[in-house]
Amino acid sequence: MMRAGAVSLVVAVTTVLFPGAAAGFATSFADVPAAGGITLGAMVLQPSSPGPHPLAVLIGAWGGGRTQNIIPARDLANRGYVVISYGARGFGESGGAVEVAGPDDITDVSTVIDWTLAHTAADPARIGVGGVSYGAGIGLIAAGFDARIKAVASLSGWADLVASLTQNDTRHGLAGLVLYLSGKANGTLSPETDTMLTKFLEPAISDADSQAVIDWSRPRSPLSYVDRINTNHPAVLAIQTWSETVFQPGQMADFYQRLAGPKRAEFVPGDHAASESGGLLGLPSDTWTSVYRWFDAHVAGTDTSIETEPPVVTRARPGTQRPEYRPDWPSFVAPPSRSYLGRDTLQATPAVWTSSIAANRDTVANGGIPLATYSLEALSGNPPTAFLWQVDRGSGAVWTQSPVKAATQLRGSLRAHLTVVPPATAGTVVAYVYDVDPLGTGSLVNYLPYSWKHATPGQPQPVDLDFSPTAYTVAAGHHLALVVDSKDPLFLDWNTGDGRLGFVSTAADPSWLDVPVRKSGATP
Structure with a gap:
């Protein structure tokens, strides 16, 4: 259950036990006050056993709301975590506008952590943040601004938004169009986001507009904050697909090599978010199993077995070949x-x-x-x-x-x-x-x-x-x-x-x- 002080912040409280929950946990829905006078629609799962409990913050993907990560949230709650799952501003039940990992999005992560610590039995010394795609990028950047984050799980995330949009002076137009149209259909784009994506999609973009898109993209790239992330020393798990249409695997490999803290990289066949989608639907998932093991090792401190494995894990194409383990990226190449x-x-x-x-x-x-x-x-x-x-x-x-x-x-x-x-x-x-x-x-x-x-x-x-x-x-x-x-x-x-x-x-x-x-x- 949520503490008494949270009552005024709860929009629709439905305390429900998920069927099959091993130890039992309560689920409720809340609006979390955030910068700019908006609220972030959140789902909170809290174990029924006494706390304090490790905290897992799950950030929704592009277009997603508070229940998008309901299956991973359930699984983490069953492992003893307080879980708060929310949609980024402009999406789902959250107010505001989509800023594409802008400053408010990063501040929101800390705001959600503050709110959860104040209204649940979460442990302030054991906090992990994870997400798929959009949530992954926001989580990585947030780890450079909030030293309380002990671990990050980045699934199909980006390291360099500039390189994601354009390769060798060639724009990924169809991916950009899908991003723009789905953002318009499923959320509220900020005027700046709308302007930049519109510029990006111009058939004959000018050099000035190209530079404007680059200047907008760079501060929305985890790569720009790698020094800050290394200072905070979170444990970073990055899982990427080989055939990423949106965020090419090379940029995550480069980012991984620059990380100074505990780290693990997994590269698997498929396209954007393909490896984690099954787990979001409740199917068996090696990807989400890695997330749970990573959090258990670096957030909860209950099982460190994943740390005994070589940290670079790859599965080759075609088909699903057995995993190969390497001690670092250069030894894979x-x-x-x-x-x-x-x-x-x-x-x-x-x-x-x-x-x-x-x-x-x-x-x-x-x-x-x-x-x-x-x-x-x-x-x-x-x-x-x-x-x-x-x-x-x-x-x-x-x-x-x-x-x-x-x-x-x-x-x-x-x-x-x-x-x-x-x-x-x-x-x-x-x-x-x-x-x-x-x-x-x-x-x-x-x-x-x-x-x-x-x-x-x-x-x-x-x-x-x-x-x-x-x-x-x-x-x-x-x-x-x-x-x-x-x-x-x-x-x-x-x-x-x-x-x-x-x-x-x-x-x-x-x-x-x-x-x-x-x-x-x-x-x-």
Whole structure:
């Protein structure tokens, strides 16, 4: 039950025992007063046993309200935690407007902690914060501003919002559109948020507006506060998917390496929030089990067994392969194996050649549908596919290697170097790496856009591609293929018309693809 002083703050109090609760806990709903005269809609679960109890604060994802995390809240309450689950301002039952991890959102975390400590039997020395996606980013930043937070669980969160919105001067337009439309449909966007997302989605965004979006995004990035987070020394658990459409796994790997406190990183197949969605629905979930174990070790102090395991945990694609454990991120990354690009092959020696494709034309190669394609992979184990023989060679360049004789483990970031000859001042290329079976069906390993805005038409310029890291196993008899075209529905490209997009490889500057290959027999 809530303490007597909370009565005036409770909007709808329904004290209910969840069926099957092991030790029993009471559930109630409350409005928590917050900055700006608004209230945050919250759900409070408190064990029936005497306190003080460890406290778990669960922050709703984009569009979510106080009951979005009801299953994890139940599970944590059954483990002896006081749990408060709330929707961020502007979403669910919470007042105010969506500020995208703005200053008020960060202050709200501390406000919710203050309120819960005052009105429940929560222990001020044992506090953890967790969330999925939007809640994950807010929780990470809050850990840099509230030293009471002993542990953070970031599930499908972001480290760098600037890099999340734009890669290589190419905007993730479809993901941004989904974010904007879902925010409008499920919440109240602040005028600033509406303005910035509208600028971001402009077909031909100006340099000034691009900089404005960057300036708005940077202080909303946990990476900007890594020194503060390290000073407060919370234990950080980050769980990310390899095929993240929204928050690419590379940025979380970089952020993880900069953390100085206790930390653990897990990377699994799937797209944004795919690995945790089952647990939100009450299905068995390795992801949420890791969260509970992390909080037990670093908040409650009841079970520290997770600390005996190597902290970098990966599961490879395709399928759900057994987890691999590494002591740190560098030991996960395999050394590069270089193949040079011939006219249409990936080969052992450099080659001199020129070729071209029609600019501003799409092919069957694509990065999939945001939040759908790779979520399906998480369920089925099968990556998105394309028939490589259907790639129009007039609109896309294709380079293939010889089939591998044995299963080959790719662990880390693929990298490629090309020289392009742009037909116009501005333009875009999109590169895809496929795992191709003997019948020509390509399973997508990775993809990456690259744009230029101030080129000299007809003059060669380098294009260096640093793909997001992955863990992928190429089966024996399969081969890799690199496909490059100039359009993808995922991105707002900079193509301005027709013409021929050239590729050049010279003896002095050959084109190549580096693939991180773990040697056979390497111990995971």
